[in-house]
Amino acid sequence: MHILIIGAAGMVGRKLANQLAKDGHLGGKVITKATLHDVVEPTAPVGAQFSSTLMASDFSLPGEAAKLVAGRPDVIFHLAAIVSGEAEQNFDLGYRINLHGTMELFAAIRAVGDGYRPRVVFTSSIAVYGAPFPDAIGDEFFTTPLTSYGTQKAIGELLLADYSRKGFFDGIGIRLPTICVRPGKPNKAASGFFSNIIREPLAGQEAVLPVSESVRHWHASPRSAVGFLMHAATLDLNLVGPRRNLAMPGLSVTVGEQIEALRKVAGEKVVARIRREPDPAIIKIVDGWATRLDAKRATSLGFKAETSFEEIIRVHIDDELGGKIA
Numbered sequence: 001m002h003i004l005i006i007g008a009a010g011m012v013g014r015k016l017a018n019q020l021a022k023d024g025h026l027g028g029k030v031i032t033k034a035t036l037h038d039v040v041e042p043t044a045p046v047g048a049q050f051s052s053t054l055m056a057s058d059f060s061l062p063g064e065a066a067k068l069v070a071g072r073p074d075v076i077f078h079l080a081a082i083v084s085g086e087a088e089q090n091f092d093l094g095y096r097i098n099l100h101g102t103m104e105l106f107a108a109i110r111a112v113g114d115g116y117r118p119r120v121v122f123t124s125s126i127a128v129y130g131a132p133f134p135d136a137i138g139d140e141f142f143t144t145p146l147t148s149y150g151t152q153k154a155i156g157e158l159l160l161a162d163y164s165r166k167g168f169f170d171g172i173g174i175r176l177p178t179i180c181v182r183p184g185k186p187n188k189a190a191s192g193f194f195s196n197i198i199r200e201p202l203a204g205q206e207a208v209l210p211v212s213e214s215v216r217h218w219h220a221s222p223r224s225a226v227g228f229l230m231h232a233a234t235l236d237l238n239l240v241g242p243r244r245n246l247a248m249p250g251l252s253v254t255v256g257e258q259i260e261a262l263r264k265v266a267g268e269k270v271v272a273r274i275r276r277e278p279d280p281a282i283i284k285i286v287d288g289w290a291t292r293l294d295a296k297r298a299t300s301l302g303f304k305a306e307t308s309f310e311e312i313i314r315v316h317i318d319d320e321l322g323g324k325i326a
Helices: 011-023 064-069 084-089 091-112 148-165 192-202 222-234 255-266 280-286 296-300 309-320
Strands: 002-006 033-038 051-056 075-078 119-125 170-176 207-209 216-220 245-247 251-254 274-276
Touching: 002 011, 002 064, 011 033, 011 222, 064 091, 075 091, 075 222, 084 091, 084 148, 084 280, 091 119, 091 148, 119 148, 119 222, 148 170, 148 245, 170 222, 192 207, 192 255, 192 309, 216 222, 216 309, 222 309, 245 296, 251 255, 251 309, 255 309
Parallel strands: 002 033, 002 075, 033 051, 075 119, 119 170, 170 245, 207 274
Antiparallel strands: 216 251
């Protein structure tokens, strides 16, 4: 089996590649080759028994996506994206990568022809939803995004469903919760503070909280995100039917509940490293985000996430900090 990961240098892409290398197979099939692509050259997963081809390019440019699918990968994970805050600040860049890059990829897959029909796993986002919301967003709730990023992802979902309907590939879109706690340095996502207020204090550093503790949001860990992707790649899509985009399970908590979970896991000294500094721009974006989902459809299909924020914090401590707190 040949795997292609687009966005392989990103946090979730790296973790996905490492997990595939550790397992050595996907859906009962041995992985023989991986093509790892990003705008910067990714690193090959350590210990992989399969060969890894590393590629760096802007896949939204004409002809670049065709190079990625020339080897006819069996499973394509499309993780590449300009994140929410950056897509809102740089309108042209967001549309070029998040929309036109996706269009170039889908068109390149179709152009291969000759019976080629790979599984395509597209990472969408709960940003496709827009306020006002019910208490819990169900599977029937419409997509009315209030950001450019959410709009770009919603269009990608429609394209995925239509290309799948036409038989050009077998696609599934997964609407990821906000992934928390993200390891590494802060990125330009407007949601970055959800991770920052946990990650930095656990590492002995100060973190800035730009919103009220009453803000509620929908979360899952990086470990769960990798699990979502791998399950989507192996799921019998006859069970999914024509509605190919699924909201992933997660955990609805307020920022205050996040902080309280941090206090229980790590103590008052760690919590004291959080500094309140309201940011009107971030507050405005977050006010239009989903707060709670009822992901019955995905759950019935076997997708799983954490059930407490303390569990999410412990996943970060185990996976990123070697079980130790600064």
